[in-house]
Amino acid sequence: xxxxxxxxxxxxxxxxxxxxxxxxxxxxxxxxxxxxxxxxxxxxxxxxxxxxxxxxxxxxxxxxxxxxxxxxxxxxxxxxxxxxxxxxxxxxxxxxxxxxxxxxxxxxxxxxxxxxxxxxxxxxxxxxxxxxxxxxxxxxxxxxxxxxxxxxxxxxxxxxxxxxxxxxxxxxxxxxxxxxxxxxxxxxxxxxxxxxxxxxxxxxxxxxxxxxxxxxxxxxxxxxxxxxxxxxxxxxxxxxxxxxxxxxxxxxxxxxxxxxxxxxxxxxxxxxxxxxxxxxxx
Amino acid sequence: xxxxxxxxxxxxxxxxxxxxxxxxxxxxxxxxxxxxxxxxxxxxxxxxxxxxxxxxxxxxxxxxxxxxxxxxxxxxxxxxxxxxxxxxxxxxxxxxxxxxxxxxxxxxxxxxxxxxxxxxxxxxxxxxxxxxxxxxxxxxxxxxxxxxxxxxxxxxxxxxxxxxxxxxxxxxxxxxxxxxxxxxxxxxxxxxxxxxxxxxxxxxxxxxxxxxxxxxxxxxxxxxxxxxxxxxxxxxxxxxxxxxxxxxxxxxxxxxxxxxxxxxxxxxxxxxxxxxxxxxxxxxxxxxxxxxxx
Numbered sequence: 054x055x056x057x058x059x060x061x062x063x064x065x066x067x068x069x070x071x072x073x074x075x076x077x078x079x080x081x082x083x084x085x086x087x088x089x090x091x092x093x094x095x096x097x098x099x100x101x102x103x104x105x106x107x108x109x110x111x112x113x114x115x116x117x118x119x120x121x122x123x124x125x126x127x128x129x130x131x132x133x134x135x136x137x138x139x140x141x142x143x144x145x146x147x148x149x150x151x152x153x154x155x156x157x158x159x160x161x162x163x164x165x166x167x168x169x170x171x172x173x174x175x176x177x178x179x180x181x182x183x184x185x186x187x188x189x190x191x192x193x194x195x196x197x198x199x200x201x202x203x204x205x206x207x208x209x210x211x212x213x214x215x216x217x218x219x220x221x222x223x224x225x226x227x228x229x230x231x232x233x234x235x236x237x238x239x240x241x242x243x244x245x246x247x248x249x250x251x252x253x254x255x256x257x258x259x260x261x262x263x264x265x266x267x268x269x270x271x272x273x274x275x276x277x278x279x280x281x282x283x284x285x286x287x288x289x290x291x292x293x294x295x296x297x298x299x300x301x302x303x304x305x306x307x308x309x310x311x312x313x314x315x316x317x318x319x320x321x322x323x324x325x326x327x328x329x330x331x332x333x334x335x
Numbered sequence: 336x337x338x339x340x341x342x343x344x345x346x347x348x349x350x351x352x353x354x355x356x357x358x359x360x361x362x363x364x365x366x367x368x369x370x371x372x373x374x375x376x377x378x379x380x381x382x383x384x385x386x387x388x389x390x391x392x393x394x395x396x397x398x399x400x401x402x403x404x405x406x407x408x409x410x411x412x413x414x415x416x417x418x419x420x421x422x423x424x425x426x427x428x429x430x431x432x433x434x435x436x437x438x439x440x441x442x443x444x445x446x447x448x449x450x451x452x453x454x455x456x457x458x459x460x461x462x463x464x465x466x467x468x469x470x471x472x473x474x475x476x477x478x479x480x481x482x483x484x485x486x487x488x489x490x491x492x493x494x495x496x497x498x499x500x501x502x503x504x505x506x507x508x509x510x511x512x513x514x515x516x517x518x519x520x521x522x523x524x525x526x527x528x529x530x531x532x533x534x535x536x537x538x539x540x541x542x543x544x545x546x547x548x549x550x551x552x553x554x555x556x557x558x559x560x561x562x563x564x565x566x567x568x569x570x571x572x573x574x575x576x577x578x579x580x581x582x583x584x585x586x587x588x589x590x591x592x593x594x595x596x597x598x599x600x601x602x603x604x605x606x607x608x609x610x611x612x613x614x615x616x617x618x619x620x621x622x623x624x625x626x627x628x629x
Contacts, residue, residue: 064430071427075502078459081470087460096468148354155351160341163573167352174363177613178560180584181607184591184600185366185373205362208355223339238342268450269566274592285452287569295461295485301468308458315450323443330506331513 064176085305093301109306113124119300124291127310134266140203141265142258149209153216154242175210179271187274197281212257219253256329259322266315284311373601392602411497413560420500421552424507432515440512449505454566456502461571488579491572495580499564507552514548554618
């Protein structure tokens with residue numbers, strides 16, 4: 054009986070260990086953001102919180118600079134990251150739902166050609182076509198602009214496929230009925246299709262918000278001025294070569310603020326997000 | 336594949352498609368074509384004139400021992416990240432799927448790392464394993480291990496693998512959990528009644544039925560390790576020490592952006608495109624097969 058009880062505890066032990074492996078780095082980052090730079094640089098960082106939290110967060114949010122690091126204030130980078138993540142998420146959803154509507158509900162010459170044109174972009178992640186895409190954006194004069202930061206990432210084969218898949222499951226009778234009631238394609242889209250797509254849109258929004266927020270290589274190339282920097286890039290710019298004697302307290306405070314919005318979105322919208330993720334990849 | 340009832344408007348579908356098609360043409364097809372063209376051009380030292388050289392850039396890239404070294408690093412790195420993150424995720428998913436108490440709490444606590452950027456994951460780990468200021472890094476040095484991932488090749492590669500895999504476990508966990516929940520309980524119960532133990536049930540029923548998920552994740556994780564881990568490497572090691580952690584995508588960046596070698600970097604981009612095409616084709620072939628059996 055006793056052996057049985059110990060066996061029952063093993064899964065809990067393994068899962069708790071897993072949870073700790075994920076939580077520990079975050080915990081140390083939180084601790085790091087509550088001490089002063091000198092304590093961290095000496096290698097004396099304790100495992101318990103210190104008293105510098107207010108100073109560190111205030112300095113990171115408003116100044117973005119310490120004794121050795123000159124970065125961008127978090128309040129500016131936060132706005133940039135939000136604009137980038139929201140534009141990419143909303144933009145991808147908007148243009149994908151429109152093109153999926155066209156492909157699923159209309160018959161017109163070139164339909165399959167357009168469909169494949171969108172489909173093959175699955176095979177061209179931004180990292181692969183990075184240099185020529187950079188050149189196109191530079192030629193258009195979009196370096197250091199929000200347009201340059203977001204529009205090249207906005208086309209989405211995945212979202213288009215997901216919406217098309219969903220549209221194909223809508224019964225013909227519903228379309229028939231709407232047509233008999235005199236609804237044209239625009240009316241049908243706004244009054245029937247859009248409300249029906251609500252859950253899909255919510256799920257996609259979470260995934261695409263995270264995707265936009267976490268972009269790295271693209272903003273690294275496209276943003277050169279401090280005012281355009283996003284949070285994720287800002288952190289690694291502050292770290293530089295990773296010397297011990299730098300303003301680690303500010304870097305850690307910045308990191309905490311950089312991971313808060315996406316983590317909040319995932320945790321709060323967990324149900325939609327898990328469903329949407331599994332659906333959109335199938 | 337189309338619905339029976341459709342709208343009969345002539346102009347509207349083109350208008351609906353216009354934004355997506357415009358973005359796709361300008362920022363996907365045009366640059367991809369440019370990459371292919373550029374990969375066959377050789378520029379002079381000042382970038383003023385270029386000459387069409389067919390596949391010389393590819394020959395140069397593929398004959399470069401440095402490039403072959405990068406290929407080896409990429410293969411080791413990608414396989415390690417994929418296997419490590421998938422094995423851990425499967426273990427956690429199997430445990431959380433069993434009727435365990437507090438499973439929803441465990442689920443939430445294992446899912447949130449999905450929200451982290453790869454580069455941020457690297458920064459979190461850097462702060463822990465830094466040889467001078469990190470809790471673990473210092474502890475290792477105190478124990479007499481000569482730990483400095485900034486100087487030691489193997490340690491550097493282990494760190495980028497660890498940070499990349501750590502960030503990816505939650506993604507795999509979500510999919511394995513969904514896959515496990517789709518397995519009919521009756522099968523497992525029948526096997527249990529027939530006297531099959533937990534291990535045997537896992538290897539003869541759960542694991543085979545999970546193979547579509549496993550295969551799908553295999554491809555997705557390889558793509559992740561190939562491309563999205565750029566942030567981890569850039570934040571943690573910058574490809575160093577030497578070229579110990581330089582993967583193919585990092586090298587495209589170094590050659591194209593820092594060394595300004597457009598022909599060579601484009602040839603590398605085209606090679607990477609072929610890799611993605613192969614991986615995507617593999618995935619879709621497989622999905623088709625799955626549809627047949629379902």
